[in-house]
Amino acid sequence: MTATMIKEFRLPDLGEGLTESEILSWKVAVGDTVTLNQVIAEVETAKAVVELPSPFAGVVAELHEQPGTVVEVGKPIVSFEVDDAGSSNGGSAPIAGKASAGTGSTGGVSAGDRAAVVDGVGSPAKREPNLVGYGAVVEHSGRPARRARGQAHETKSPAPEAPAAAELVVSRQAEPETSERPRSTPPVRKLARDLGINLELVPGTGPGGLITREDVQNFSTAKQAPAEVSVSAQGERETRTPIKGVRKFTAAAMVQSAFTAPHVTEFLTVDVTATMELLARLKGNKAFEGYKLTPLTIAAKAVLVALRNNPSLNSRWDEAKQEIVQFNYVNLGIAAATPRGLTVPNIKDADRLTLRELSTALTELTDTARAGKTSPSELSGGTISITNIGVFGIDAGTPILNPGEAAIVALGAVRKAPWVVNDELAVRQVMSLSLSFDHRLVDGEQGSRFLADLGSILADPAMVMTMI
Structure with a gap:
């Protein structure tokens, strides 16, 4: 019986360092069988509407985001159940695109990161196609490739090496954060994501304009006030439209x-x-x-x-x-x-x-x-x-x-x-x-x-x- 594994597809950077995209529509549903490069979703970036092809052939296991949701680059949007043809022990491999214990970066890998699977003896399996090329080749030692200096996310102390099982390697280096990105700490960014808040709209009161936890909480409270509705009800004298996308x-x-x-x-x-x-x-x-x-x-x-x-x-x-x-x-x-x-x-x-x-x-x-x-x-x-x-x-x-x-x-x-x-x-x-x-x-x-x-x-x- 062929073993299967779950792989996540994370929203890639669709060009020019874009940091987020809005899910306009899904072209597939949970349980659908998809082929490689089949269009699975339509998303709107800050510049254009783009069709996303599937990086895997398999069955849609879960859709993580609903249409109308603005998703940050690097965040999982869909999971696939795929055949684990390269697994020698029939066990499940780590989730594609997720940071291994050795990387330890908050929130997983950065924008557009993808994974390549390596067998138990350290030889790389066939690299998987993605929107920007092919997965990276791992070193013959079986260890993940090092993060490049100056990478945006912080790196924690390396964890012990995993036993002879599939490991992950980031295929693209994370692009450094630009000065235009709001300054905040990983816990604060996670809090903002959980509350559905765009940090670009939050004024920072910390040193050098740093956005603090209190800034996010205060903004969330103000956002929930009746006066801050995005679209007015029928019969109102004003209509408000969110400023996003193009x-x-x-x-x-x-x-x-x-x-x-x-x-x-x-x-x-x-x-x-x-x-x-x-x-x-x-x-x-x-x-x-x-x-x-x-x-x-x-x-x-x-x-x-x-x-x-x-x-x-x-x-x-x-x-x-x-x-x-x-x-x-x-x-x-x-x-x-x-x-x-x-x-x-x-x-x-x-x-x-x-x-x-x-x-x-x-x-x-x-x-x-x-x-x-x-x-x-x-x-x-x-x-x-x-x-x-x-x-x-x-x-x-x-x-x-x-x-x-x-x-x-x-x-x-x-x-x-x-x-x-x-x-x-x-x-x-x-x-x-x-x-x-x-x-x-x-x-x-x-x-x-x-x-x-x-x-x-x-x-x-x-x-x-x-x-x-």
């Missing part, structure tokens, strides 16, 4: 950007009649049949061309190293309004794409964003962004930089307006361009030249020939 991340990012990078915004109104005529011709061209072409498509290509002569707008300020990072590629971000809030996914290496390829990439990007399926990797690594406010009938604005980028272009609505052409008044199609840039990276002259080049291309697309 909206919470976006708000924090915009505040950081607005008060970190010195913004400068310039405006230029352009006669884009020639661009609109080009767009009409391309739509009737068989070479572009089946492609979705819009003013955004042409404007995006124009931005990429204008960057060639103005590379300073495609850079980043590295405060820690006191360096200016010049990107030799363009990951073009496109601001997208979604039901869950504003996101800015980006097209990788957009500068290498043809107009048709760019059209396809834009269509896929916007469709994915509207469906809430944008992955964390698509939301990170952008180098410059475009926000198309013209689709809302807006002419101009002062866009806030996407954090880590030097510039953002806002495209206004295309409108018919009186315009002077060859000293005569004519009705033309015009668009207003708004450019915000980080004045630490971009001088006024550089920003103005870029905006002028962009305007020249949109006013006369043939100008591209002079810039490439």
Whole structure:
């Protein structure tokens, strides 16, 4: 008879050091048989909605969290009953992902840790796939790999080695806590988890802003007061919505950007009649049949061309190293309004794409964003962004930089307006361009030249020939 064992799947870090995710829905139930990499849940991070694949093949033994629950990275969310094919004695192995006695860290291993099983003689069993790669290989001594120096969790005195049985090895090092994470002790963090309290909302009264047990208890008492309801009852004059997920991340990012990078915004109104005529011709061209072409498509290509002569707008300020990072590629971000809030996914290496390829990439990007399926990797690594406010009938604005980028272009609505052409008044199609840039990276002259080049291309697309 085949022996079985219970393995836990802990919520992994889904990208960019995210600390928590909300369980939106389970795709499986207790008792269901699942296969490796089968989608078992849908979770919302601070950046996107992500489908979680199963790291094991087996039977769902327990769902630890309910839909609507915000779960910290590293916390168990589901347990599986799997065949213990690698066990020589038929006994059950330790739970996957849980810290062994030798690690002793409070609350188990840290974000996204996974386990590899080792047989009784110390030879590693087959490593198990996970969201970020494969389990770590253990040393031939049979002992777990050492924790890296500077790991976030404290390490207690090592316990005696376990007898000849399966041992666990952490496959990923825990990422160090950032200064943005609330300062508290492990017992206080456990108390907060038990009370369902987000420590980011708790003001610390201890030394250096340390959050104490009393701070958590006082916050819990205040939270339970009638005035602190999250959503008002029907008929009330106010409705309160919890700030979490994408909206919470976006708000924090915009505040950081607005008060970190010195913004400068310039405006230029352009006669884009020639661009609109080009767009009409391309739509009737068989070479572009089946492609979705819009003013955004042409404007995006124009931005990429204008960057060639103005590379300073495609850079980043590295405060820690006191360096200016010049990107030799363009990951073009496109601001997208979604039901869950504003996101800015980006097209990788957009500068290498043809107009048709760019059209396809834009269509896929916007469709994915509207469906809430944008992955964390698509939301990170952008180098410059475009926000198309013209689709809302807006002419101009002062866009806030996407954090880590030097510039953002806002495209206004295309409108018919009186315009002077060859000293005569004519009705033309015009668009207003708004450019915000980080004045630490971009001088006024550089920003103005870029905006002028962009305007020249949109006013006369043939100008591209002079810039490439």
